Amino acid sequence: MSTIEFNEMWKEKLLNRFLSYVKIYSTSDAESETTPSTERQWDIANYIVEELKTIGLEDVSIDEHGYIMAYVPSNLENDNQPTIGFISHYDTSPDFSGENVKPQVWENYQGEDLVLNKESNFTLSPSKFESLKKHIGQTLITTDGNTLLGADDKAGCAEIVTAAEYLIAHPEIKHGRMALGFTPDEEIGRGAHKFDVAKFGAEFAYTMDGSEVGELEYENFNAAGAVVKIHGLSVHPGYAFGKMVNASLLAAEFIQSLPANETPSTTKGFDGFYHLMDVTSDVSECKLQYIIRDHDDEKFEARKKFMEQKVAEFNEKHGEGTAEVEIKEQYRNMKQQFEGKMHIVDLAAKAMKEAGIEPKIKAIRGGTDGAQLSYMGLPCPNIFAGGMNFHGPYEYVALESMEKAVEVIVNIVKG
Numbered sequence: 001m002s003t004i005e006f007n008e009m010w011k012e013k014l015l016n017r018f019l020s021y022v023k024i025y026s027t028s029d030a031e032s033e034t035t036p037s038t039e040r041q042w043d044i045a046n047y048i049v050e051e052l053k054t055i056g057l058e059d060v061s062i063d064e065h066g067y068i069m070a071y072v073p074s075n076l077e078n079d080n081q082p083t084i085g086f087i088s089h090y091d092t093s094p095d096f097s098g099e100n101v102k103p104q105v106w107e108n109y110q111g112e113d114l115v116l117n118k119e120s121n122f123t124l125s126p127s128k129f130e131s132l133k134k135h136i137g138q139t140l141i142t143t144d145g146n147t148l149l150g151a152d153d154k155a156g157c158a159e160i161v162t163a164a165e166y167l168i169a170h171p172e173i174k175h176g177r178m179a180l181g182f183t184p185d186e187e188i189g190r191g192a193h194k195f196d197v198a199k200f201g202a203e204f205a206y207t208m209d210g211s212e213v214g215e216l217e218y219e220n221f222n223a224a225g226a227v228v229k230i231h232g233l234s235v236h237p238g239y240a241f242g243k244m245v246n247a248s249l250l251a252a253e254f255i256q257s258l259p260a261n262e263t264p265s266t267t268k269g270f271d272g273f274y275h276l277m278d279v280t281s282d283v284s285e286c287k288l289q290y291i292i293r294d295h296d297d298e299k300f301e302a303r304k305k306f307m308e309q310k311v312a313e314f315n316e317k318h319g320e321g322t323a324e325v326e327i328k329e330q331y332r333n334m335k336q337q338f339e340g341k342m343h344i345v346d347l348a349a350k351a352m353k354e355a356g357i358e359p360k361i362k363a364i365r366g367g368t369d370g371a372q373l374s375y376m377g378l379p380c381p382n383i384f385a386g387g388m389n390f391h392g393p394y395e396y397v398a399l400e401s402m403e404k405a406v407e408v409i410v411n412i413v414k415g
Helices: 008-022 041-055 130-135 151-169 247-257 297-318 343-354 369-375 399-414
Strands: 058-062 068-072 084-089 104-106 114-117 122-124 140-142 178-183 204-210 215-217 222-231 273-281 285-294 323-331 382-384 396-398
Touching (some): 008 140, 008 151, 041 068, 041 151, 041 178, 068 151, 084 399, 114 140, 151 178, 151 204, 151 396, 204 399, 222 247, 247 285, 285 297, 297 323, 323 369, 343 399, 382 399
Parallel strands (some): 084 178, 084 204
Antiparallel strands (some): 058 068, 068 178, 104 140, 114 122, 215 382, 222 285, 273 285
């Protein structure tokens, strides 16, 4: 049984809020050095700020880097409850187009194939994505087949704002102070880099950035980004004999030197991987962008050294300076930050059970802002936001999943 009365008015509020968010172009850019990494992220950031002020939250602020904070004050007479934070990111992944998103709403889904785009016959099918079968009878929000949706993490943004609005509208629900935080650039590993933990003022927090209903995560990958540059020599093809060094061909050789069975598509569970994200290449130079992931600290360090070793071996074969690599650490496994603090995870699990949800505690095959924030002194597990098939045109979210996320937030705050 639901612990909050989420009637049609609130469902419509949540749906319309989410639809308004995803229509705002806010893709981040790993090549940029600014924060936010793209000017377009200011559009949604400013939109959220005005919305928070309209709802009536306290101390709404946005800093020069696009970090938003706001608060729902405690309504307890004798308030000895900790301030609990909820955080989500408003940027979307550069892995697929997030421009001109046209969300589609499918009411009372019955398990059929959904033709998202009639022109291209782009179809979302339970034969390929079995998770769809869990949403029979529910309302689905999908793409039109040309962009990602942006449920990662605009679903989380909509849920947090809606939960705050619900608490303000229902003073009979007694609760402690709730802190809201919204960040840029999570999708490029920089979402928490400039987050002011002291200003946020929460004892602990939760990122609403997971996927399937029930997900509760307090351990994640260790993560690094690696850029491999391979230098060639471009001369006219007619005079190339003995002179030309084709960087693109050398890059293909380097790619093949890494383990073929240690990629995202060939690993699962706690297995780590090397993931080739992007290739920019011509005859004279090639740039390979990788991410390196592993849950285990020692294996993670070994993976970084292995990448450096492969570059060294490549230079031994093709000449010193042919290849170079730059590795930058992005975030660490937050599991060890919860030693002696498991009550934070237990509180979320309890809140889920009160909402009729069985918690699914597992490791994240990825990372969230919470991983970095946990190392910055703000313990921050990750909770489901409901979206599925992130970072591509098959992305979707069920409205009912988002409703459950709102309910979990309210349950956590009322303790």
